[in-house]
Amino acid sequence: MSNFHSSSEESSSVLQIWGKTPLSGHVNISGAKNAALVVIAGALLCSQDCRIRNVPLLADVTRMGELLSALGVKFQQHGDVLDIDATHISHSKAPYELVSQLRASFFVIGPLLARLGVARVPLPGGCSIGARPVDLHVRGLQAMGANVQIDHGIVHAYVTGANKRLKGAKIYLDYPSVGATETLMMAATLAEGETTIENAAQEPEVADLANFCRAMGAKIRGAGTNTIVISGVPSLHTTDYSIIPDRIEAGTFLMAGAITRSEITLSPIIPDHLTAILSKMQEIGIRTVMESPNRMRILPKQRYRSTDIETLPYPGFPTDVQAPFMSLLTLAEGDSVISETVFENRLGHVPELNRMGADIRVKGNHAIVRGVPMLSGAPVVGTDLRASAALVVAALAAEGKTTLQGLQHLDRGYEHLELKLQKLGAKLQRVQEDTTTEPIPISVDSPISST
Ligand code: EPU
Numbered sequence: 001m002s003n004f005h006s007s008s009e010e011s012s013s014v015l016q017i018w019g020k021t022p023l024s025g026h027v028n029i030s031g032a033k034n035a036a037l038v039v040i041a042g043a044l045l046c047s048q049d050c051r052i053r054n055v056p057l058l059a060d061v062t063r064m065g066e067l068l069s070a071l072g073v074k075f076q077q078h079g080d081v082l083d084i085d086a087t088h089i090s091h092s093k094a095p096y097e098l099v100s101q102l103r104a105s106f107f108v109i110g111p112l113l114a115r116l117g118v119a120r121v122p123l124p125g126g127c128s129i130g131a132r133p134v135d136l137h138v139r140g141l142q143a144m145g146a147n148v149q150i151d152h153g154i155v156h157a158y159v160t161g162a163n164k165r166l167k168g169a170k171i172y173l174d175y176p177s178v179g180a181t182e183t184l185m186m187a188a189t190l191a192e193g194e195t196t197i198e199n200a201a202q203e204p205e206v207a208d209l210a211n212f213c214r215a216m217g218a219k220i221r222g223a224g225t226n227t228i229v230i231s232g233v234p235s236l237h238t239t240d241y242s243i244i245p246d247r248i249e250a251g252t253f254l255m256a257g258a259i260t261r262s263e264i265t266l267s268p269i270i271p272d273h274l275t276a277i278l279s280k281m282q283e284i285g286i287r288t289v290m291e292s293p294n295r296m297r298i299l300p301k302q303r304y305r306s307t308d309i310e311t312l313p314y315p316g317f318p319t320d321v322q323a324p325f326m327s328l329l330t331l332a333e334g335d336s337v338i339s340e341t342v343f344e345n346r347l348g349h350v351p352e353l354n355r356m357g358a359d360i361r362v363k364g365n366h367a368i369v370r371g372v373p374m375l376s377g378a379p380v381v382g383t384d385l386r387a388s389a390a391l392v393v394a395a396l397a398a399e400g401k402t403t404l405q406g407l408q409h410l411d412r413g414y415e416h417l418e419l420k421l422q423k424l425g426a427k428l429q430r431v432q433e434d435t436t437t438e439p440i441p442i443s444v445d446s447p448i449s450s451t
Contacts, residue, residue: 023262031243044111117164136180168193306334323390348383
């Protein structure tokens with residue numbers, strides 16, 4: 001079965017969504033994209049083979065696999081299981097074509113440097129949500145003894161000395177960057193001596209990476225807090241590891257349930273990972289109950305209150321759920337203020353939501369959302385992954401048909417989104433851009449089609 005739609009299909013396809021259909025039933029939450037991508041890079045640390053389970057079938061995972069293959073590593077994908085054998089790494093240079101398509105591919109710099117004493121990785125560049133520099137990654141690696149030169153857009157990092165090993169260091173991050181914490185933690189697993197990362201990111205994906213590294217024999221403590229201590233070991237061994245559930249996908253489906261006033265259930269989830277989202281849901285009047293330790297039911301209401309949200313590093317409100325939550329607040333009673341503090345350009349969904357009848361004004365990094373009684377379907381364009389998810393959420397509650405363009409973003413981050421929504425009873429279909437047909441009923445048992 002094809003795991004996602006090819007890039008030519010993505011660019012010429014649109015998602016048609018007919019709103020105001022109540023949802024019901026259960027949705028299975030996939031493995032976390034952002035944990036899987038970094039764990040795949042982390043497998044480069046292992047001088048034996050590794051098995052990684054519960055990996056979502058996403059375009060970004062396939063690209064990460066292509067990158068590992070380009071480094072001479074054996075990479076095989078069977079459904080949600082990956083087999084990676086990095087016993088031999090034959091190249092230390094990551095190809096620009098792959099890094100430029102996927103920022104997470106910059107993560108290979110830490111493991112390559114730790115394993116080979118050399119890494120050449122192109123600067124990933126900015127993307128639609130912000131400039132996204134890698135200065136914190138680079139400064140941390142330098143503190144661990146790496147020489148780093150940036151020439152013609154390529155970061156060339158190498159370690160001198162007889163054993164070419166990085167040295168443990170005390171590193172303070174100016175900002176608790178998820179990516180920099182992950183890069184430095186991976187690099188430190190094979191360094192000589194002890195590394196301390198202070199003001200580290202506390203995201204569950206960082207803790208998942210640490211657990212994966214520990215399963216391979218790394219000595220890491222404190223992951224999931226703001227101080228991580230890593231005692232370097234000479235090598236890491238084989239493991240069989242399962243990725244945590246995707247808290248951002250869960251958050252997106254909670255928004256889909258809330259906006260359509262539907263009592264859906266979700267599993268598997270780790271409720272502790274959703275605390276900030278659940279707290280804001282409660283503030284506006286939505287309750288959830290745990291039916292079992294990893295299965296949640298959402299208890300929506302007909303009317304919601306407004307609230308204010310500020311995105312922050314974990315355990316604060318996640319920037320990745322800011323856009324879908326904004327869709328929900330467009331239909332709440334009163335004014336909400338949403339402040340995006342993590343990325344400088346993550347309000348691309350605002351003009352598109354306004355095209356659907358929302359009343360949102362942007363001032364700097366703040367969006368002032370004035371609740372409206374209804375949204376109406378319109379042609380809209382997703383500018384990034386979470387903006388696209390927000391438009392899908394809004395479309396589910398809108399009167400009439402929404403046509404969403406820019407599906408390449410959705411396919412990067414949500415596994416089988418259409419199929420999962422169809423199973424819940426939503427009316428949507430992916431079609432070639434000029435097709436205007438009514439929805440074709442799709443059997444929930446049929447594999448996802450690339451229409
Ligand atoms: N930053 C720097 N210098 C650095 C690194 C980061 O200034 O060296 C800044 C960034 O520009 C940004 C802020 O720090 O303004 C936060 O960036 P961070 O490094 O924490 O994020 P990231 O590692 O680039 C990951 C996720 C993002 C998620 C953020 C925040 C992956 C592959 N990506 O990005 O996920 O939004 O953490 O939680 O793990 C998504 O899934 O849609 C997505 C964008």
